[in-house]
Amino acid sequence: MQPWTDPGPASARWAPSTPLSEVPAACQEVLQAYLEQCREEFGGIDPLLETTLDALADFILGGGKRVRPTLAWAGVRAAWEGGGGHPHDGDNEGGVPPQAYLAAVSSLELIQACALIHDDIIDASDLRRGRPTVHRVFEKQHRDHSWHGSPEHYGISQALLAGDLVFAWADDMLTDSGVPTRHQVRARPAWRAMRTEVIVGQQLDIAVEARGSEDVADSLKVVKYKTASYTATRPLHLGASLGGADERTVDLLCQVGQQIGTAFQLRDDQLGVFGDPAVTGKPSGDDLRTGKRTALINSALARGTAAQRTELHEALGSISSDADVERMRKVIIATGAQDHIEDTIHGLTDSANTALHNSWLHSSIIDELVGFASRLTNRRF
Amino acid sequence: MQPWTDPGPASARWAPSTPLSEVPAACQEVLQAYLEQCREEFGGIDPLLETTLDALADFILGGGKRVRPTLAWAGVRAAWEGGGGHPHDGDNEGGVPPQAYLAAVSSLELIQACALIHDDIIDASDLRRGRPTVHRVFEKQHRDHSWHGSPEHYGISQALLAGDLVFAWADDMLTDSGVPTRHQVRARPAWRAMRTEVIVGQQLDIAVEARGSEDVADSLKVVKYKTASYTATRPLHLGASLGGADERTVDLLCQVGQQIGTAFQLRDDQLGVFGDPAVTGKPSGDDLRTGKRTALINSALARGTAAQRTELHEALGSISSDADVERMRKVIIATGAQDHIEDTIHGLTDSANTALHNSWLHSSIIDELVGFASRLTNRRF
Numbered sequence: 001m002q003p004w005t006d007p008g009p010a011s012a013r014w015a016p017s018t019p020l021s022e023v024p025a026a027c028q029e030v031l032q033a034y035l036e037q038c039r040e041e042f043g044g045i046d047p048l049l050e051t052t053l054d055a056l057a058d059f060i061l062g063g064g065k066r067v068r069p070t071l072a073w074a075g076v077r078a079a080w081e082g083g084g085g086h087p088h089d090g091d092n093e094g095g096v097p098p099q100a101y102l103a104a105v106s107s108l109e110l111i112q113a114c115a116l117i118h119d120d121i122i123d124a125s126d127l128r129r130g131r132p133t134v135h136r137v138f139e140k141q142h143r144d145h146s147w148h149g150s151p152e153h154y155g156i157s158q159a160l161l162a163g164d165l166v167f168a169w170a171d172d173m174l175t176d177s178g179v180p181t182r183h184q185v186r187a188r189p190a191w192r193a194m195r196t197e198v199i200v201g202q203q204l205d206i207a208v209e210a211r212g213s214e215d216v217a218d219s220l221k222v223v224k225y226k227t228a229s230y231t232a233t234r235p236l237h238l239g240a241s242l243g244g245a246d247e248r249t250v251d252l253l254c255q256v257g258q259q260i261g262t263a264f265q266l267r268d269d270q271l272g273v274f275g276d277p278a279v280t281g282k283p284s285g286d287d288l289r290t291g292k293r294t295a296l297i298n299s300a301l302a303r304g305t306a307a308q309r310t311e312l313h314e315a316l317g318s319i320s321s322d323a324d325v326e327r328m329r330k331v332i333i334a335t336g337a338q339d340h341i342e343d344t345i346h347g348l349t350d351s352a353n354t355a356l357h358n359s360w361l362h363s364s365i366i367d368e369l370v371g372f373a374s375r376l377t378n379r380r381f
Numbered sequence: 382m383q384p385w386t387d388p389g390p391a392s393a394r395w396a397p398s399t400p401l402s403e404v405p406a407a408c409q410e411v412l413q414a415y416l417e418q419c420r421e422e423f424g425g426i427d428p429l430l431e432t433t434l435d436a437l438a439d440f441i442l443g444g445g446k447r448v449r450p451t452l453a454w455a456g457v458r459a460a461w462e463g464g465g466g467h468p469h470d471g472d473n474e475g476g477v478p479p480q481a482y483l484a485a486v487s488s489l490e491l492i493q494a495c496a497l498i499h500d501d502i503i504d505a506s507d508l509r510r511g512r513p514t515v516h517r518v519f520e521k522q523h524r525d526h527s528w529h530g531s532p533e534h535y536g537i538s539q540a541l542l543a544g545d546l547v548f549a550w551a552d553d554m555l556t557d558s559g560v561p562t563r564h565q566v567r568a569r570p571a572w573r574a575m576r577t578e579v580i581v582g583q584q585l586d587i588a589v590e591a592r593g594s595e596d597v598a599d600s601l602k603v604v605k606y607k608t609a610s611y612t613a614t615r616p617l618h619l620g621a622s623l624g625g626a627d628e629r630t631v632d633l634l635c636q637v638g639q640q641i642g643t644a645f646q647l648r649d650d651q652l653g654v655f656g657d658p659a660v661t662g663k664p665s666g667d668d669l670r671t672g673k674r675t676a677l678i679n680s681a682l683a684r685g686t687a688a689q690r691t692e693l694h695e696a697l698g699s700i701s702s703d704a705d706v707e708r709m710r711k712v713i714i715a716t717g718a719q720d721h722i723e724d725t726i727h728g729l730t731d732s733a734n735t736a737l738h739n740s741w742l743h744s745s746i747i748d749e750l751v752g753f754a755s756r757l758t759n760r761r762f
Contacts, residue, residue: 042577046602048588049581118545122538147591154591157503160541161584164499167545168576171552175569181562188556195549196423200430203542207429210528210535221427 002103002178007033014098016080016087020368023073024066027106031060034103034173052162055137060113060166063129067376068112068235072105074369075239075253081362085244100178104187104242107177108235110170115198115230117163121156122206130281135159179242187241194234201226209293216302219295220262227268228261252359256369259352263345263377269296270341271380274329279381285325291317300337308335349377383484383559388414395479397461397468401749404454405447408487413442415484415554433543436518441494441547444510448757449493449616453486455750456620456634462743465627481559485568485623488558489616491551496579496611498544502537503587511662516540560623568622575615582607590674597683600676601643608649609642633740637750640733644726644758650677651722652761654713660762666706672698681718689716730758 006012008029010022018026035057043053079085088096119125120133127133132140139155147154174191175184205222213219236253245253271280272287273296280286287294297316301309308331315328332338352373356366387393389410391403399407416438424434460466469477500506501514508514513521520536528535555572556565586603594600617634626634652661653668654677661667668675678697682690689712696709713719733754737747 042581045581045606046585046588048585052581052584114545118541121541124534142591145592148593149591153505154587157587158584160499160502161580161587164495164545164548165577165580165584167548168573168580172569172573175566175573181566185556185562188553192549192553192556196546199542199546199549200423200426200433203433203539203546204427204429206535206538206542207427210523210530211526212529225426 002100002176005033011099011102014102016098017077017364018073018098020070020074020077020372023070023102023105026102027066027069027109028061030099030103030106031109032057034106034169035060038169051138051141052158052165055134056113056162056166058131059117059128059134060109062131064109064112066109067231068108069105070372071232071257072108072235072239072242073101074365074372075236075241075245076101076105076243077239077365078236078249078253078361078369079240079243079245081365082360083240083243083249084246085240096178096180101239101242104174104177104179104184105235105239107170107173108238110166110173111195111198114163114167114170115202117159117166119202121159121163122202133159134162138162183242183244186244187238190234190237190241194230194238197225197234198230201230212293214293214298214301216295216298219293219298223262223265223295224258227265228258230261231264232261233257249361252355252361256352256355259348259355260373260376263348263352263373266295266341266345266348267377267379269294270338270345273297273332274338276380281381284322285319285328288316288319288325288328296332296337296341299340300332300335303337303340304331304335345377349373383481383557386414392480392483395483397479398458398745399454399479401451401455401458401753404451404483404486407483408447408450408490409442411480411484411487412490413438415487415550416441419550432519432522433539433546436515437494437543437547439512440498440509440515441490443512445490445493447490448612449489450486451753452613452616452638453489453620453623454482455746455753456617456622456626457482457486457624458620458746459617459630459634459742459750460621460624460626462746463741464621464624464630466621466625477559477561482620482623485555485558485560485565486616486620488551488554489619491547491554492576492579495544495548495551496583498540498547500583502540502544503583514540515543519543564623564625567625568619571615571618571622575611575619578606578615579611582611593674595674595679595682597676597679600674600679604643604646604676605639608646609639611642612645613642614638630742633736633742637733637736640729640736641754641757644729644733644754647676647722647726647729648758648760650675651719651726654678655710655719657761662762665703666700666709669697669700669706669709677713677718677722680721681713681716684718684721685712685716726758730754 010026011029014026035053039053043049080087087098116128117134120128121135125133126136135155135158138158139151142151142154201222205226208218208222233254236257237250240250240253269287272292272294273285275282275284277284283289287297301312304312311331312328315324319325319328353370356370359366391407392410395407416434420434424430461468468479497509498515501509502516506514507517516536519539520532523532523535582603586607589599589603614635617638618631621631621634650668653673653675654666656663656665658665664670668678682693685693692712693709696705700706700709734751737751740747
């Protein structure tokens with residue numbers, strides 16, 4: 001059975017020209033069908049695995065903006081709308097259902113699930129999307145049954161393995177998607193680069209944090225690998241390759257993806273300091289409270305006067321009250337860092353838009369991609 | 382560049398009929414070349430990654446019996462020696478170098494590296510193959526530089542990610558091996574099953590341990606998934622599929638692999654209680670000291686008298702002196718568990734040998750496989 005076989009109405013309607021806005025609903029159906037298939041295939045091994053399968057299903061189907069599958073689908077459509085590919089190119093069996101490409105791009109959410117489950121272990125987070133993190137779910141099971149050993153360690157061990165499992169399933173979902181092998185082979189470099197870059201970016205993030213680096217170049221390098229490449233560049237690259245895009249289109253989308261992805265993370269940095277908790281769902285000035293050295297905060301430190309630097313250093317990570325947050329916001333604004341990051345965001349999105357509008361792609365996909373990128377980089381949550 | 386391009390003398394000699402005994406040396410060369418390739422490709426991202434690349438190279442090239450690549454190569458040769466495949470079957474470019482298959486089977490060592498790195502985190506092990514485990518390497522780096530935060534947590538976080546990285550690279554190494562795509566597609570089910578079974582087997586092991594189960598059936602289920610499938614069944618299955626074996630050969634090798642793999646683990650259980658520390662390199666009665674519930678120990682508990690059970694329960698996990706070990710060995714022997722496990726090992730290997738000798742495969746590969754299996758199941762370390 002293939003992951004897209006009759007999963008639901010949104011994917012049943014799937015066509016080569018389906019708008020980006022329909023990815024999240026269809027992706028949800030396809031992921032649900034794929035996880036049910038895995039349950040049929042492996043659930044029988046032992047009842048103990050139900051916990052893993054339930055935890056993964058709750059986690060994967062419980063939320064997420066589906067940004068990566070949406071951008072990957074944009075890559076597929078770009079290939080088909082002026083990028084040198086065709087919906088039936090590479091198809092030797094007289095008809096590749098568009099659902100095959102939907103399944104292929106949806107597999108990115110399984111890599112994302114592994115990344116988040118492992119990040120939550122690394123950050124010792126209790127909550128994700130308003131629910132207990134996967135390691136806490138296993139920890140609670142251990143505690144509820146008063147099993148032997150440490151509940152905390154049990155939770156971490158099982159969550160680590162659950163992440164490994166879904167990381168392997170991401171590959172399987174792509175391979176079983178039904179996209180012609182010839183195109184899957186062409187898409188391997190993007191897949192290889194994406195997985196290595198996100199892991200290496202996370203390693204870099206932890207190392208830079210441990211060293212207490214305040215170098216803006218370090219924070220931008222983390223942004224590049226951990227977020228920009230993984231969230232935008234490689235998904236666009238992957239989709240374009242799956243769709244059979246020509247080289248110039250792949251190059252264009254990689255360049256544009258790097259700009260959109262960087263702007264996306266810089267917006268995140270702004271929201272981490274200036275975001276409205278009512279909208280972001282996170283505490284106000286979250287990054288100030290945790291003391292995370294983002295590109296925004298490192299530029300504030302770099303641009304500030306000696307007095308401002310001292311004030312920031314004293315406050316970062318030790319902030320508790322909203323009044324403190326307000327005070328630090330004023331300092332960061334005074335250093336000019338907020339404006340600088342805002343200018344950078346606009347500069348990046350402008351050049352991405354210009355590159356797309358001046359390209360050979362059809363206006364249909366250009367407008368949708370520009371619109372989606374603008375939502376990503378101007379979002380308030 | 383492909384992983385097998387000019388890696389060294391042993392792989393340069395590689396031929397369709399190269400004996401199983403030559404896999405470890407050639408595998409070492411191919412792995413070293415592949416890791417150097419990864420270093421060229423990703424090492425430039427940041428000097429901080431040197432630690433990861435060095436730790437992975439030391440770990441992967443520092444030891445290991447290469448059991449899985451050897452059995453996978455046995456599968457490839459079985460396909461070519463009576464199993465319905467041919468060295469140049471599926472080759473459209475006029476010559477697949479045998480090194481492509483060597484690279485494909487060597488990729489199993491990268492999955493093994495991830496499994497061991499993550500297991501060492503789960504078991505909080507300090508040493509592996511006489512060297513510090515990967516999480517301890519990162520922990521030491523953190524401590525040596527007196528970086529911010531907990532050295533222990535830093536070590537675990539970086540090792541977790543290093544394991545993820547090499548798990549992704551295993552896929553890449555298989556895909557880039559140069560084995561014709563048509564055969565790679567045929568090999569995916571074995572690859573998919575192997576990765577899921579080893580992870581799920583490990584989850585089961587931890588859960589069974591936490592529940593303190595003494596059910597022999599539970600320990601045998603862990604043996605089946607965590608060891609037998611992963612160590613023997615699926616490597617043989619993978620190799621046979623890569624070599625283009627027919628269905629009856631795949632079925633034969635899967636059945637034989639299950640028997641060899643189970644015997645392999647039961648031998649491990651025997652060595653864990655009765656092994657000679659001078660040969661095993663582990664403390665005498667290691668499993669008695671850790672209190673691990675192996676198939677051997679669970680059968681002793683199941684077969685023992687009430688008095689023997691009590692004695693075992695009191696001793697397990699709290700043993701310190703060699704005298705205690707000696708006493709418990711006597712108890713286990715008295716329950717008949719040692720003989721029972723020994724009989725099981727011989728029964729399994731005998732039926733595997735019979736199945737192979739009565740098969741349609743050429744005596745060349747049958748004899749080598751029987752010989753290798755006998756070394757695995759009669760080993761003293």
